[in-house]
Amino acid sequence: MTRAPSHQVSVVIPTLNAASSLAATLLALEEGRRSGLVEEVVVVDGGSLDETAQVARAAGARVLENCPGRGRQLAAGAAAAKGAWLLFLHADTLLSEGWAAAVQGFMETLGSEGRAAAFCLALDDGDPRARRIERLARWRCRVLGLPYGDQGLLISRRFYEALGGFRPMPLMEDVDLARRIGRGNFVELDAIALTSAARYRAGGWWLRPLRNLAILALYFLGVPPDTLKRLYA
Numbered sequence: 211m212t213r214a215p216s217h218q219v220s221v222v223i224p225t226l227n228a229a230s231s232l233a234a235t236l237l238a239l240e241e242g243r244r245s246g247l248v249e250e251v252v253v254v255d256g257g258s259l260d261e262t263a264q265v266a267r268a269a270g271a272r273v274l275e276n277c278p279g280r281g282r283q284l285a286a287g288a289a290a291a292k293g294a295w296l297l298f299l300h301a302d303t304l305l306s307e308g309w310a311a312a313v314q315g316f317m318e319t320l321g322s323e324g325r326a327a328a329f330c331l332a333l334d335d336g337d338p339r340a341r342r343i344e345r346l347a348r349w350r351c352r353v354l355g356l357p358y359g360d361q362g363l364l365i366s367r368r369f370y371e372a373l374g375g376f377r378p379m380p381l382m383e384d385v386d387l388a389r390r391i392g393r394g395n396f397v398e399l400d401a402i403a404l405t406s407a408a409r410y411r412a413g414g415w416w417l418r419p420l421r422n423l424a425i426l427a428l429y430f431l432g433v434p435p436d437t438l439k440r441l442y443a
Contacts, residue, residue, distance in 0.1 A: 217317055218249040219364075220293030223271075224283035225253055228301035229260040231406065235301055236269040242310040243270075249293045253301075254283040262301075280359075281383030284376040288367075296370055298363040299403075305329065305362070306402035313364060316397060325395045326365040328357035329403035339415035340407055346419065348398070355393030356426075359384040360405040365391070380439040382429050 221239055225232060232253070242248035253266040256278030263273045276286045288296055295317060299305075309329065316327045331347040333340040351357040363384070373390045376383050388396070410418050425438055 217247070217295070217314070218293050219247055219295040219297050219313065220249055220291035221251045221297045221299060222284060222287035222291055223251065223253045223266075223299050223301050224256065224280050224287065225258060225262045225266070225301045226256040226278055227258045227260045227262060229258070229262045229265050231302040232262060232265045233269065234304055235299065236266065236271060238305045238309075241305075241307065242313070245310050245314075247310050247314060248297075250291065252287045252291050254287040254290075256280075256283055279378065279380050281376050281379040281386075284383060285378060288370065288375055291367075294367050296363075296365055296367055298359075298365075300360055300362075300405065302406040303360055303362060304404040306332075306404065309399070309401040312399040312401040316364065316399060317366075324369055325397055326363060326369065326391050327397040327399050328361040328363055329399050329401050331358060331361045332402045332404045333407040333410070334404055335407035335411065337407075337415065340410070343410065343415075343419060351396060351398055355391070355396045356385055356388050357396065357398075360403060362403050363387075364399070379435045381425075381435045381442055382438060385426065385429060 219242065223235065236251065239248055239251060251271040252274060253271045254274045254276050255263055256276055266273045274286060274290055276283050284298055328351055331344050333343060347358050347361065351361065373387065376387055379386060425442055429438060
């Protein structure tokens with residue numbers, strides 16, 4: 211199916227040693243490619259030592275090499291992308307069946323009004339504590355206008371550039387852009403972004419969210435992102 215250039219999407223994925231998860235993420239994007247919605251997939255690699263680049267190229271993605279740092283990588287991918295719309299995804303995020311229709315519906319209705327969209331977060335773990343984190347993500351998106359980076363970000367190039375795009379920050383680049391988008395300008399799409407729960411299993415189902423909340427609070431208090439990155443690590 212051929213779509214008007216104004217309704218085509220460039221998917222931008224920052225990577226660093228993501229070979230184990232990237233293939234599945236790219237496979238889930240085929241729904242959008244088959245429908246003509248996805249014009250291209252741009253993988254911006256920050257110096258992987260595994261086979262990330264080979265996996266990306268084998269799936270038909272364009273690979274760019276860049277200095278590590280998610281903010282830098284996202285900005286570089288957006289600058290190189292061709293689409294009128296940008297969809298930013300993490301390398302371990304799987305979009306659910308029907309995601310392309312949800313994206314298309316947003317683009318045709320609300321996308322021209324200076325709004326952005328994110329998917330509903332789901333974690334790949336049956337633990338009840340994972341459901342609590344999912345509810346927290348929905349509340350944070352709807353009430354605070356601060357979706358997690360794991361939820362993806364769909365935004366028109368015109369709106370993205372008017373906001374100044376992603377800044378080359380070592381941490382909190384998603385929160386920084388979300389604040390410029392504005393709390394009332396986010397829409398939660400009727401589709402799921404399934405994300406790895408490995409960081410919660412490793413860091414603790416309670417401790418990890420508390421650490422995230424503490425980092426967010428420090429950011430709002432003006433602590434520099436470089437300092438937050440060291441604390442986060």
